[in-house]
Amino acid sequence: MTLDVTVNKRLGPGFTLDVALIAPPGITMLFGASGSGKTTLLRCIAGLTRPDEGRLVIGDRVLFDAKDGIDVPVQDRHVGYVFQQAALFPHMSLRDNIGYGLHRLGADERQARVATIAESFRISEILDRPPAQVSGGERQRAALARALVTEPSLLLLDEPLSALDQTIRSRIMDDLRRANEARRIPMLYVTHSHHEVYTLGQQAVVIDTGRVIARGTPHEVLDRPEQSVLANLAGFENVFDATVVERRERAGTMECRIEGTPTELEVPLNSAAVGASTRIAIRAGDILVGNEEPRGLSARNVLRGRLTDVSAHGPTMVAVVEAGARFIVHLTPSGVESLHLKPGDHVWLIVKTYSCRIVADTPWHS
Amino acid sequence: MDWQAIWLTARLASLVSVILLVISLPLAHWLTFSRRRWTFLIESLVSLPLVLPPTVLGFYLLMAMGSRSPLGRWWMEWTGHPLAFTFEGLVVASVLYSLPFAVQPIATAFALVDPSLREASATLGASGLRTFARVTLPLSIEGVIAGLVLSFAHTVGEFGIVLMVGGNLPGITRTVSISIYDRVQALEYQQANQTALVLLAFALLVLTAVYGLRRRPWAAAPIA
Numbered sequence: 001m002t003l004d005v006t007v008n009k010r011l012g013p014g015f016t017l018d019v020a021l022i023a024p025p026g027i028t029m030l031f032g033a034s035g036s037g038k039t040t041l042l043r044c045i046a047g048l049t050r051p052d053e054g055r056l057v058i059g060d061r062v063l064f065d066a067k068d069g070i071d072v073p074v075q076d077r078h079v080g081y082v083f084q085q086a087a088l089f090p091h092m093s094l095r096d097n098i099g100y101g102l103h104r105l106g107a108d109e110r111q112a113r114v115a116t117i118a119e120s121f122r123i124s125e126i127l128d129r130p131p132a133q134v135s136g137g138e139r140q141r142a143a144l145a146r147a148l149v150t151e152p153s154l155l156l157l158d159e160p161l162s163a164l165d166q167t168i169r170s171r172i173m174d175d176l177r178r179a180n181e182a183r184r185i186p187m188l189y190v191t192h193s194h195h196e197v198y199t200l201g202q203q204a205v206v207i208d209t210g211r212v213i214a215r216g217t218p219h220e221v222l223d224r225p226e227q228s229v230l231a232n233l234a235g236f237e238n239v240f241d242a243t244v245v246e247r248r249e250r251a252g253t254m255e256c257r258i259e260g261t262p263t264e265l266e267v268p269l270n271s272a273a274v275g276a277s278t279r280i281a282i283r284a285g286d287i288l289v290g291n292e293e294p295r296g297l298s299a300r301n302v303l304r305g306r307l308t309d310v311s312a313h314g315p316t317m318v319a320v321v322e323a324g325a326r327f328i329v330h331l332t333p334s335g336v337e338s339l340h341l342k343p344g345d346h347v348w349l350i351v352k353t354y355s356c357r358i359v360a361d362t363p364w365h366s
Numbered sequence: 367m368d369w370q371a372i373w374l375t376a377r378l379a380s381l382v383s384v385i386l387l388v389i390s391l392p393l394a395h396w397l398t399f400s401r402r403r404w405t406f407l408i409e410s411l412v413s414l415p416l417v418l419p420p421t422v423l424g425f426y427l428l429m430a431m432g433s434r435s436p437l438g439r440w441w442m443e444w445t446g447h448p449l450a451f452t453f454e455g456l457v458v459a460s461v462l463y464s465l466p467f468a469v470q471p472i473a474t475a476f477a478l479v480d481p482s483l484r485e486a487s488a489t490l491g492a493s494g495l496r497t498f499a500r501v502t503l504p505l506s507i508e509g510v511i512a513g514l515v516l517s518f519a520h521t522v523g524e525f526g527i528v529l530m531v532g533g534n535l536p537g538i539t540r541t542v543s544i545s546i547y548d549r550v551q552a553l554e555y556q557q558a559n560q561t562a563l564v565l566l567a568f569a570l571l572v573l574t575a576v577y578g579l580r581r582r583p584w585a586a587a588p589i590a
Contacts, residue, residue, distance in 0.1 A: 048485050074488040081489040087482040091504050100500075101490030150490060 001025055001059040001153055003186045007044045008053035017041060017051075017210040023154075023186040027176075029201035029218065030190045037210040038190040042156045045188070046081050047074035058153050058186075080147030080155040084162060086139040088131040094118075094142045095127040101150035113149055121145045121175055137168035141175060148179055155187040161196065166314070173200055194222055194235045206230055231281035231359045237328040238282040239359070240265075244272045253300070253353055256280060263324030266300040267356040279359045284330040286355035289319065290348040291339045301351040303327075307343055310336060323349055367560045370537050371545035378453070378541060379521040382460040386468040386517045387510070389461070394473035395498065413466045420463065424530025427459050431531065451533045456541075459531040464520045468513040475509020476502055515576050519569065 003023040010016050017037040021028075030038045043049035045056060047063070050071065056064035058079075063072045088097045095114055102110040118124045121141040126134050131142070140160055147155060157176075161169045177200065180187055189200060197204050197218045204221045206214040214221045214230055222234040231239050241259040247269065248254060256278060257264050265280060272278050294302060305323025310331075312318075317331040319341065327349055331341075341347070393412070397405055415423055431449040432438045441449040449455040479502055487497040503510070525543040532539030534548060542565055549558035 046485075046489055048488075074485070075491050075493055077489075078491070079489060081486065083482050083486060085482065087480070087486040089483060089486075089501060089505075100487070100492070103492070103496070146486075146490065 001185050003045070003154055003188070004055075004057045005041075005045055006054045007041060007051045007056075009040060009044060009049070009051045011037065011040060011210065015210055017044075019207065019210070019212055021205060021212065023188055023203070025184040025186055026202040027180050027187045027189055027200050028203040028205060029197045030188055030205050030207060031192070031194070031197050031221075032207035033192055036207045038207050039158055041207070042081070042158050042188060042190055045154070046079050046156055047072065047077050048081075061153070078150070078153045080150065080152035082140075082143050082147050082155070082157045082160045084159045086131070086136075086143040086160075088139055088143055088146070090131055093128050093130055094123060094134065094138075097131070097142060098127075098146045098149055100146065117145045117149045120178070135168075137164050137172060140164060141172060144172070144176065144179065148183070151183075152185065154185055157187065157189045159190055159192070162191070162193070169196075170199070176200065197222060231279075231357070235283060236281035236357070236359075237284035237330075238280075238287075240280045240282075240325055242278055242280050244274050244276050244278060247274055258325040261324035263303060265351065265356055266353045267358060268354060270358050272358070281357045281359045282327075282351060282355055284318070284328045286351065287327060287329045288350040289321070289329055289331060289335070289339065289341070290350065291341070291345065293348055294350055297350060299350045299352045301349075301353065301356070303349045303351070305347055305349055307341055307345045307347050309343055310341055321347060321349055367557065367564070368540075368542070368545040368549075371540050371542045371561070372564060374453075374537065374540065375522055375542040378456060378460060379518045381457055382464060382521045383468075383514050383518040385457070385461050386464060387514055390465070390468040390472050390513060391503075391510075394469050394476055395502070397469070398473045398476040412469050415463045416466050420524065420526030421530055423463060424459065424527040427462070427527070427531050431455055431458075450531060451535060451539060453532075453538055456528060456532040456539050459527050460521045460524065463524060463527050464517040467516040467520045471509045471512040471516060472506065473509075475506035475512075478509075479505045512576070515572060519572060522565070522568070 002025070003021070006020040008016065008018050015037075017040050019037070019041055021041075030041065032038050040049060044051045044054070051064065051066065053066045054064065055062070055066070062068075062070055063077050063079075064070060088094070089100065092100070095118075098117065099110045099114045102113060105113070114127070115124065118127055121144060123134075123138055123141055123145065126138060131139050134142070143160070161172055164172070173196070189196070191197060201218045204216065204218045205212055206221055208230075221230070242256040242265070243259065244254055245257050245264065246255040249269065252269050253266050254269050254272070255264050256267055258280075259277075267280055288299075293304075303323040305321040305327065307319055308322055309320040310317055312333070315333070317333055317336045319329040319331055319336070321327045321329055329349065397409055397412070428450055429435060430437050431441070433442060433448060438449055445454075449458065483501050483505070484497050487501045492500065523543060524541075525547070528539065528541050528544055532541075534540050534544050540548070542561055546558050546561050546565075549555070549561070
């Protein structure tokens with residue numbers, strides 16, 4: 001079963017969702033910032049929003065075709081949908097929620113299927129509780145079970161884990177991966193978290209302002225972001241405009257000066273000529289911090305700077321360093337402690353040449 | 367005590383509430399979820415009795431029920447007696463007069479149901495009717511009960527429209543409020559007071575029951 005969809009929908013002045021997508025069985029991550037049109041795409045596929053133009057085929061079933069006037073109603077599409085906030089029916093037990101889509105089956109058969117899927121999502125013990133009396137993670141697992149028990153030909157997931165904390169999230173991702181292996185259906189998973197793209201996705205599609213700007217495996221798409229939009233999305237916290245000042249063909253590198261600063265970085269060589277402008281992206285986690293000048297390192301980029309801020313974001317310490325340009329650096333709490341880092345300190349930043357990625361600033365369309 | 371008037375009023379109000387429930391559920395559903403642009407016209411029409419003096423509405427209804435109007439003639443041919451100054455005429459008038467009191471709370475309750483619940487129901491293969499019966503209606507039950515109680519109480523308390531359309535026929539159109547007015551006109555304050563007290567006690571009882579039994583909203587706790 002493969003999903004083949006083209007959707008064109010005007011969402012506002014100057015903003016049109018215009019996407020063509022083929023999703024084979026397996027998990028396809030739809031990745032993009034909020035407001036990029038990901039959710040609208042899911043709603044169009046489910047039949048909850050009507051596209052202006054387009055065509056939607058799952059396997060050999062045509063569910064929508066603007067030209068032929070085909071528009072199969074939501075309830076006849078057999079498309080599972082998992083909402084961001086679970087959307088469990090609050091007046092029903094989890095058992096009745098999960099059995100809701102099986103109303104055409106006999107009571108025995110229905111109970112048997114509910115019991116089986118509850119087992120695989122580890123919620124058998126709490127089936128008789130209403131949604132308000134279970135945890136957020138349990139609610140979302142029940143919502144997954146409710147959608148999958150009807151054996152849909154396609155599963156749509158709209159940021160289903162975004163409201164949950166990291167530990168619960170990764171356990172549900174394991175559940176979802178298992179569910180995916182057991183079923184040969186396409187699953188479209190909307191997210192704005194690059195962690196989820198890496199851990200879940202077999203295919204990643206990046207959407208920006210209503211268009212597909214990149215597609216491929218998660219690593220292809222996220223590790224070598226070729227546009228700055230993507231660099232931001234993919235967790236490249238540092239994106240600098242820069243000018244090429246020297247090409248070192250033999251070393252395979254080039255020297256770039258960050259726009260408006262004297263700071264220079266050595267980056268991998270590409271085709272840009274001396275004097276050309278370019279854009280450099282560096283992950284905050286790829287930058288090392290030292291409190292004295294490092295010696296005997298292979299890293300070519302050692303920058304002197306001043307720490308202006310350190311703050312905790314969950315388990316990560318985020319440091320801001322002024323080194324000509326403003327760098328965001330991620331550290332562990334123990335790293336911050338062992339270096340006695342505090343705002344105002346002089347520090348050295350160490351960046352490997354190959355941690356600097358050259359990105360284009362104009363989106364390309366594939 | 368005018369037991370005849372009390373019994374008549376109870377019958378009238380019960381019948382009107384049931385008819386209003388049957389009309390208001392689909393009407394409120396349509397008003398809440400229809401994407402048509404002219405729903406506001408129907409909305410203002412339904413809400414008209416809220417602002418119109420009962421005598422104005424009563425006057426037009428009386429005209430409509432008269433033997434010179436198509437409605438009056440059709441009723442006459444069908445049943446053999448006129449609609450005005452009958453119990454049936456009173457029911458028709460009361461249904462129209464209390465319509466907004468039933469439709470508005472129900473429509474508000476429908477609108478408060480999280481749209482993603484109805485969408486989830488549809489993606490699980492439920493027809494529009496099943497989504498209504500299993501999701502929208504159970505989650506709006508408080509609004510529906512409020513609509514029922516309000517239309518019942520409003521019918522019990524109406525005066526002007528009854529007088530215009532029904533007149534004051536004992537056992538046919540003389541409701542409690544007419545009866546009280548009648549006694550006061552006859553300077554029978556003692557009897558007026560007795561009937562009035564029954565009405566007061568009834569109103570208090572209904573409201574206490576409604577507010578006392580009112581359940582907490584269904585809203586699930588936000589995802590932790």
